[in-house]
Amino acid sequence: MNFSYWEFDFYLKNIDFAIIGGGIVGMSSAYHLKRKFPNARIVVVERDFFSAGASSRNAGFACFGSPTEILSDAQVNGWESVLKTIQNRYMGLQALQDIIPMSKMDGCQNGGVEIFESHESDKFDSTMDQLPDLNRRVNDVLGFSPYQKKSEPFGLTNIIGAIGIDREGMIHPGKMLAQWQKINRELGIEILYGLNIESVDVASGAFQIRGRWILPSRLVVCTNGLTPGLISGLDVIPARNQVLVTNEILEKPWNQTFHLREGYVYFRNVGRRVLIGGGRDMFREQEATLLLEETENVKHYLHETIQRLLGREVEIEHHWSGIMGMGNSKGPIIQSLSEKTYVAVRMGGMGVAIGTWVGQELARIME
Ligand SMILES: Cc1cc2nc3c(=O)[nH]c(=O)nc-3n(C[C@H](O)[C@H](O)[C@H](O)COP(=O)(O)OP(=O)(O)OC[C@H]3O[C@@H](n4cnc5c(N)ncnc54)[C@H](O)[C@@H]3O)c2cc1C
Incomplete structure (x- = not known):
């Protein structure tokens, strides 16, 4: 035309x-x-x-980095680059809220949590050992120490440890x-x-x-x-990410965000539903694409993960994908x-x- x-x-x-x-x-x-x-x-x-x-x-996480994600990034890219990234994310979130108040994006800032599954006890212990140093470095750029051990179970099963992330939030994209x-x-x-x-x-x-x-x-x-x-x-390398949303299953919504495995898997509640996304690290080649499609293997993987964490079967009512831009x-x-x-x-x-x-x-x- x-x-x-x-x-x-x-x-x-x-x-x-x-x-x-x-x-x-x-x-x-x-x-x-x-x-x-x-x-x-x-x-x-x-x-x-x-x-x-x-x-x-996207998943609507207003976040600046979970402990294992930051520690793994620091190993690859060095602390200077990682701390700059954390600072930019935090500044970006402040700048967004200066223009659009949280209330207009259904947002809240109740903190986030990184959780460790039962087979990850070594990883949890080593992350806990590094937490004081991590908090000190992040405090130098943000002016507060965001990470602390959490002991509440959040209604999740199969968890051996959790680390809270202060001032993390979530919005409705x-x-x-x-x-x-x-x-x-x-x-x-x-x-x-x-x-x-x-x-x-x-x-x-x-x-x-x-x-x-x-x-x-x-x-x-x-x-x-x-x-x-x-x-x-x-x-710029396209990287697809897939997302699922369950039926209404939570009696008491968390109103908090959750990360697993260096942030490759993430979940949160949307009202009484649970949104889970990611898993790109398990299907890296397949997900390096410009195509906005969903695939059965990623859907199955995410569905299994959330059922394992919640300790019950759930139905998936919404699913979609989006394309991110990564790079070397x-x-x-x-x-x-x-x-x-x-x-x-x-x-x-x-x-x-x-x-x-x-x-x-x-x-x-x-x-
Ligand atoms: C599933 C998923 C979950 C995510 N979760 C989070 C999260 O929780 N927190 C977070 O901080 N980030 C998250 N991200 C990343 C975040 O969403 C992106 O980094 C961010 O939205 C990128 O914004 P952008 O404006 O750069 O790009 P985009 O939002 O991708 O915008 C680019 C736009 O360009 C348009 N466009 C492209 N080609 C053309 C063309 N030829 N002609 C005209 N228009 C074109 C597209 O349609 C698109 O709307 C997630 C991403 C995905 C995919």
Whole structure:
């Protein structure tokens, strides 16, 4: 279908900043660019109705890192990089709440918990041994010591230990994105849904939809894990994550988040339901994909895990997948690729946490 003259003339001409991607990073970039350039015409172009990436498809953990995840990251990437990441996540969560109050995202900040299953007693003991040092290092960047041993069972079975994570929270990602839409539209930012960008010309900053080239003054690409479909040569690797939600089973909802195994598996309650996601480490090759599908093996694995932890059979009423952006290096890519084209991509598994800050940084480096 071609654009009519009217559509093209009204919506797609004379754009100062075009932003590809209507997830949290695209929305935050648009917001912060509008704050910096109040008279600029800013247009966000999104291929789906909500977000066909991760921002309305994630688990809604407002978190900065579980003990085993941080300790394992520190071994691979070193403490300096890990502490910077923790700081960015925490700052990002603060920045998000400064713009969208927790109450508008059905959010709460009751803390999180890392749990260890009965076969992980050695891992629990060694994590506990390292906890004072971990708290000291995190305290240096956040100003508080988040981790402490927990003894309550949380109604879970098969658990030999638990470590609480102070100030961790959870939100409703759909409500978060809806708030971004509302706030940005009120600022005069245009958001065009249902337009798939077919290609990008990095040198000129032009992008193509329905065969037509559109030339904004500046182009910002915020497509995270889906970036390899538009721009090649960046260290961004798509990583699918699958999520299940049970029927209403909890008599007393936790209103807390839970992590297992370096954060590769996570669960929380959604009202009286339980949401569980992850397991990517068990199916790494299969999950390095741009395809938004679910697979029986991951679903089965997550279903078994939650039944084992709850000690009972549960029904799955909702399931979906989303695409994250990982890389061989950690941390987001926020940079110019040419005088006209900028990118803010590779949020890892923590875009809810760092996304707002990334948009702020992107606006800061743009002229
Ligand atoms: C299942 C799952 C659970 C997660 N859980 C958490 C969590 O609990 N806490 C946390 O902090 N993070 C979590 N994450 C990660 C987090 O959701 C992401 O890091 C974050 O949403 C990335 O935001 P973004 O704006 O960079 O990318 P996205 O939200 O992926 O947005 C990119 C947008 O670009 C659009 N797009 C792509 N290509 C095109 C094109 N050609 N034309 C037009 N539009 C295009 C996509 O449709 C998409 O909406 C999870 C991710 C997944 C998948």
